[in-house]
Amino acid sequence: MSLLVVGSIAFDDLETPSGRRVNVLGGSASYFSLAASRLHPVQVVAVVGDDFGPEQYRVFQNRPIDLEGLIRKPGLSFHWKGEYGQDLNEATTLETHLNVFADFHPDLPESYRQPSCVFLGNIDPALQLDVVRQMTARPRWIALDTMNFWINGAREALLKAIKEVDILLINETEARSLTGERNLLDIYRKILPLGPRILVVKRGEYGVALFTPQGHFLVPAFLLEQVVDPTGAGDTFAGGFMGFLASAPDTDLETLKRAALMGTVLASFTVEQFGTTGLETLSNNALHGRLAALRELIHVAAR
């Protein structure tokens, strides 16, 4: 029983109102696995270049993260350069160098083919589908994230991949662009016939909205003293969410709600520092303290 993630491992150059950093560890698979591995062992499928060295390996090897599926290729790792304005809501991409990621074809090791849970990070939907097709047993949960680039540029392939998954995790703007609807309930009604029975809409500083056939759940983002770098918030949320689901015996609405709280809290640590630093240095005490604080922040006593 394992939790598998396929996605990117990258070096990022980041500029935010709090400062700038170069060659920071990033990518959806990094944030996801560092978050999810607090709750459940993780298997990673990704590709890195020669610049991915002992320092980076150590970050993952400190955790229950299996790197058998991490391919190493000659060349440089995926590199992204982005900046955020004062409102921190949306990154402007300044440069994207795919490098070794350009001809990435995930080929799952034998030991990766029967995961209990799968997260298909935001990559080419044809590859997302290919990963699902390599499973030899149906996982309990498959979740998928995507972005406008694929919604607009590879819609047919994306719809094929979405058809195979249980959970669609997507940001609010992209949910609108995928469905052509603005209202969240309308969006969910359009998503259901595409395949997923669960929808998680990521709303940045306003939190997430969870839609399920059993009921819905709205959770705000945690109130933070400072947001330094929003990069990776969504993938960290996904890691906490899926890590919780992988470790939970149940699949009911209450379990999904608690998974959403875990994702929300983990994401709050990610955005407090550049790159994956917030996740790397997070103690269990701090995690559980903030989980209690988030519960308090949204709690109303029964009448």
Add this chain to the structure above:
Amino acid sequence: MSLLVVGSIAFDDLETPSGRRVNVLGGSASYFSLAASRLHPVQVVAVVGDDFGPEQYRVFQNRPIDLEGLIRKPGLSFHWKGEYGQDLNEATTLETHLNVFADFHPDLPESYRQPSCVFLGNIDPALQLDVVRQMTARPRWIALDTMNFWINGAREALLKAIKEVDILLINETEARSLTGERNLLDIYRKILPLGPRILVVKRGEYGVALFTPQGHFLVPAFLLEQVVDPTGAGDTFAGGFMGFLASAPDTDLETLKRAALMGTVLASFTVEQFGTTGLETLSNNALHGRLAALRELIHVAAR
């Protein structure tokens, strides 16, 4: 013991993606008193013109709303014309005709001078202060709403009025413009020394954030099938919030949280129809049903 509101009563011309309406009953005092009077009797201080006829009087007289403080003057009532784009988040003002509101000077009847709670709707801060000065006893709660027009154009007078109040209700953009801060915790820290000990930040479709010395509370807006006209959502929230506080024996954080839920639910009915129609036709069953649904939407079971 009463709940007093000073504000505008207006006729609005509204255009939203759902349609257009002319001469719809509006204004902060209308939305506030129609919402608050579901929970507690209300005394209204406002001014109307000759165009405010039996049809409009009836809307208020159907409820425990005292109109002794409603001044009637020759001329036309305040008239606002606005439109909303697809995102419904911000109104564009097309026309504002102050009419009889231009030289409005609230003069409280004797029976209005000892309210237990007061809501100073968004009007000239000099008038808001004048209303407070006419009280012969200190109310339990005084709340104030304002907007960018006064923040930028009458800052000194506004700060004097804010100094007298317990609760500042303000939308997110205006909270930023008043304090020069972006982070909500920073905003609250800047508001405290100005006088109010409680801050309610209105975040439109994302709900409200409540800040108190005893703790904070985040509540999302209710998930609606359709938002027809956002006009009056903030004043309706204020009505539900203050009406609940006026009727509650306690002043603790739990009471303020429940007041925020009531405001949120009442506002959800306002935005489902043009003008005050949603509030006028709302049944107690529908109100309490949706209150239970909102509690469900944000509820996580204790571990």
